[in-house]
Amino acid sequence: MPHFLSKSDFQVARSCGTKLYYRKLNYPSNRDEDEFLKMLAQGGYMLEAIAKLLFPEGVKLTEHTDILTASRATIDALKAKQITLFEATVWSKGKYARADILVKQNQVFHLIEVKAVSYNSEENKQRLQEGKPNIFRSLRSPQQITTDWRTYLEDITFQVCILEELFPDAEIVPFLMLPDRGKTTSIEGIPSLLKSIGNRFEYCGDIHKLRQDNFLTLVEVKAEVELLKPDVQLSMQGFLQSLQPELSKINTPISYHCRHCEYRHPNIDKSGFHQCWGNLAEIKPHLFDLYYLNEKIANPLIQQGQVSLGDIPRELLLKKDGSIGTQAQRQLIQIEYTQTATEWIDPQLFHVINSCQYPLHFIDFETATLPLPYHAGMYPYEPVAFQWSCHTIEQPQGQIKHTEWIDLGLDFPNFKFAESLMQQLGTQGTVFIWSHHENTILKTIAQQLERLTTYHPITNQSALKKWLDFRLNHLANNQSTFVDMCKLTQKYYFHPQMGGKNSIKAVLTAIWQSDRRLQEMFPEYICYIDHQLQSPYASLPPLIINGKESVIHAGTGAVAAYHAVRYGLADQEEAVKSQWQKLLLQYCQLDTLAMVMVWLHWLHLSPKVES
Template identity: 30%
Template sequence: MSNLKKRYLTKSRYKLGLECPNKLYYTKKKVYSNQKLEDFFLQALASGGFQVEELARMHYPEGILIEDKKSDETYNYEDKVNQTTKLLENNDEIVIFEAAFCFENLFIRVDILEKKGNQINLIEVKSKSFDSTNAEYEFEGKKGNLSSSWKSYLFDVAFQKYVINKAFPQYNVKPFLMLADKSKTTSIKGLNQLFRITNNNNNRTGIERRIHTLTDISSESILGKVDVSRETSGIETGKHRIIEEFDFEESIQILSKTFKEDKYYNYPLDYSSCKSCEFKTNGEADSNSKSGFKECFKKQLSWEEPDFNEPNIFEIWDFRRLNKLTETGELKLKNIPDEEFGEVKDKDDKMSRVRRQLIQKHKALDNDYTPELYQDELKDEIESWTFPLNFIDFEASVVALPFYEGQSPYEKVVFQFSHHIIHEDGKVEHANEYINVQPGEFPNFEFVRELKTALEQNVGTVFQYSSYENSTLNQIKQQLENSAETDRKELINFIITLTTPPRNYAGSPWLPIRPLVDLRKVIVDYYYNPYTKGSNSIKAVLPAIFETSELIKSKYTKPISDINMTSKNFGDNHVWLRRKEDGTIEDPYKSLEHPFKDWDPEFERKSEIEEINNGGAALTAYGLTQYTDMDDKERGEIKNALLRYCELDTLAMVIVYEHLKEITEDKYKV
């Protein structure tokens, strides 16, 4: 079989096969939709993985990189293996980056390989964090089971060790993970700014270093190397498994054969895995793609297209018995008795989880799109709120490499907020906003100062959607406690007026005098709209309200100037809700203006983002402003798009409130 046609099982494909062997048939085929198949460059940018990999290489300044040749039109597996083999044969001691090994149709590249005589240290670099001060049970719990959050990483390392051992049995291979150590801090100011994103770098990471040596690794780097020999040994002996019926070597042989022959494995459906399958189509965006998810059900359950339109258990919010249903083979709601959902335990006049699930089930089966409402209880909740009402939304980045000296990995960087106010007379005001996208500036403390100024203008109730704002402010509180800011006590005192302490908080607890109200929890407790299909995300609740509320549609299909409202980023003639040709309402997030729609094509852009209409895109956009050498004009376009997106987020909360208030009125009949 030629190099062009040979199908290699790489470490990423091996991990995919462990998730579900059937996925190996769908991966890397353009005809199948893949919801996880996003731009690899932007994914690594958001996670900080490329920066961490480059920092890891700086631990080994003598390392030699096995580079990709520019002339290669296809991926040349054999050339990379030959380069690696020559380096190992000609050097008794050597460090190689991206060393390549092949055995049969198994192929791996090792992040960092250190050879000392017949000893090989295999070092897998991950941007994932751990705490070296509590590492004894980090990967393997006290009962001897692998942690679920580390399992795939450890099987990845074990697979690499297996391939090296098969290709070069004369070497003794010792496996390590190199990770961001949360117990470490860096003595380098602006560490994350010293690794710049560039698309012109021959290096796979696409990073250009602004720092070339580490003087003192122990104080400057936040990475730690962990010996995982015990864990990989447990994998090799079959003690630890992901697919229970396969021991380690069987899993490699079976998945290798499956991928090599390009055949559908027909592994039995596991509903927990199926629910999160990435090989699904997503509406109009995937209209020309095939669904591997559907093909599995057609092959194994003999489903036809109409079967997929019937209500099924995957739609049910927070359903926790998928494993049991996998055993019975039931999936359609009409075949699942109410008893399978568990016992209904209503309390405090709120909609319990099981009650909500059963409401969803029966409305779906009856094709009933009328919202379910605990009207009196919701009315009591709303009447407990104090005007003016404040709605806040944050955007933050969690970066692997710290901004300032003395900071640890993955300290949250909060770069933006939006603040809407509803006054008692009904006026909606986009009152305040904050954003900082200047590269290298740590915004958190100024962020809190600006938020304090905004919220202290009144004593009204403050709303969040989910607990994200609460947890974010608590993290900034901890940063302030470790800082030398002259006003840190004042800022901390402001934070604790709003937030509740984290669960299992070790310090002295506090009781907020103006606690954040979680609108998502209000939805969950008192209201179910069948158009959400069980999702409580604001991105699902908002369009459901557009389907349900004539009041909201009537108001927001008018220009801003006509509806007693102000906006900081949209003109008076802007209309929030636009009707499509068929008369339905367009999702306002989808109609957000693209940041570079009027960009002069003669000016080269450094960023690769086309729209900012969700949290992932906002995070990526912020990363681009920090790690890419773009000019102020390009950064300004991204900044303006972020401001528009964040304003829409708090306006969405306003609309949710207005709808909830509407449906508590006596005249409202569900």
């Protein structure tokens, strides 16, 4: 059986030709298990279901696993003068693709690719009015396709090339159908009107209304496809030659681009990364662990086989004039303190600690986005905030208190979320966050108060507005009442186990291993596997949900749980919902307790402050 080149093969091979070989040999890929990608796919399926409803005349062909049979069925169907096909299989000379929507009108084919990628028609319109190129192009001459859009546009170009080979006399007009951030809908709860059936969704709402009032935009991309075609055709030929007549490996030199290779696997015999990197794969600490690594630093060292973190010469990190930039400062600290296996703390951190106002609040939000508007008046990709956790320390050496809020119901949650948070935080004290996410969400809710109260009324609008304004803009001691602990870490703290990462999970895991006082204070989070002390996140107990052991260890898992409760099969079952809720609560609680633990660790290191 010869190897064919599918659209997905092409996408993978475009990121690195060598990957095509591992893919065809079914080597394990991290992308198969990636929860984030699964979540994106879920959003894509929802969008596709909506997009197809906009073509009432559309015909779904019988599914065939055999590509050539499926392709023959498509060709037969396309003998009609006018027809709209969903998921038509097109095959030509060893290449094939499934077209989301294909509309044939005599000799004109409209090829429509539905993509869950954020597009803004208002922004695009404004650019064109100002005489600038459209949103797919770079503003700088020669106005090439931007990297953000290139993959999606190459995807449809691949399909156009096949169709042109199959129908040389036809005119092929390619379109992207995209969720438009310049459009809202008055329909309430579109995602909850979609019922999942495997990987597909069926819409249970008023289809006529949806057709009148939807949030998708069809954008013609013929010019972009023409621009990309020569390059895409050349690559297609190269990839096909590696597949036929025999599968062979395209040898790509190892470089910086390998750092996120999905073919890196613990089973070395089935790890493409290990085959490419040989004995350079397992060097620890690795060059790839460097904070803010870039091509300029990485590639010359990789070419010389110097891939240990300690191999990085100091000069390579400095600016042209020999000065040390902010990133280089951090990189140099990482290299030095990794080599000596010691913690680094800048005394400036203790000044920040001392200037914070009690009560201290450590907060974390769980939020979700979809390429569809969750509720009436919202835009695609606009977030809903469904959970917060807060640990509070009222006074120095005071008790640590935990409060939380969660709403897994079907109504718009954001205003209730913010109101409950307002009750908890009030206007006193410093609020600690980890990264800017919490700040961004509160700003979004402040904007939604201006825009969404007609759809989602709120009784206490002015009080909430005032509070948000205070919390987002007020300065205490010349410092925001929100303090980002991630930024504090980047500026003032390093632990050798963190490597180049500054996420709360990386920092807590590093600190937890070495701070016995923390382990004594929070013994419930101690967990050993093979005599190795694990991160507190590993201690979170799983629950059996629908016969499957489930646990949430990361934000992506929290979003997946939220969607499972709201839109999955679980939405009618209270018992299942309550299990997911338990998992969400324990996960978010640990996120804010983790911040408290980091704080306590810093206090333990402080020469002046007694914990």
